[in-house]
Amino acid sequence: MIKVERVLIPVDGSDSSRNAAKYGTQLVNSRNPKIYLLNVWEPITMTIGGEMAEKLRAGAEAKSMAILEEYKTMLEPCSMEVELISRSGRPDYEILNVQDELDCDLIVIGSRGLSVLENVIMGSVVTRVLEGASCPVLVTRNLRVKYLKDACGI
Incomplete structure (x- = not known):
């Protein structure tokens, strides 16, 4: 059996x-078991510098951590160790980098983003x-309630 x-x-x-x-x-x-929740936020452009860039970075990272904390709270009933990871960069690169760094056994990713544009990007x-991962990738799409019925955090 695969662990x-x-x-x-x-x-x-x-x-x-x-x-x-x-x-x-x-x-x-x-x-x-260990669950790694990863949120990747848009990097601050090089044209913005100094104090303003630091404020924007701090704000983006705070927003990212707030999203991650929401998910961690949702998954608390699972009684699993959950680690939160916030990164800046291109989402696909960061996902693949984290997967390699942590030697993950599986990536579970939703197929849709927050908006129509995000759906195209996602x-x-x-x-x-899917093309770059060195472990299995499960893409979830329009999950019906029956698949989530016994999932913790519902």
Whole structure:
């Protein structure tokens, strides 16, 4: 039997990523499971510098951590160790980097983002993650309630 001990779940605040997080926690089959929640935020452009850039970075990271804390709270009933990771950069690169760094057994990712534009962007992120990951990737899409019925955090 394949052991799934370390699961990476990229999240963005969308319903799709919430459902992926709930579903992904149900796939862990070890005694010491670990869930890594990753949120990637847009880097601050090089044209902005100094104090303003630091304020923007701090604000973006605070927003990212707030999203991650919301997910952690949602998953508390699962009684699993949950680590929060906030990174700045291109989402697909950061997802793949974290997967390699932490030697994750599985990536669980939602297929849709927050808006129509995000759906286009997320679709390409998911495609690049599927192509570049060195572990299995589960893409969740429009999960029905029956799949989430016994998931913790509902």
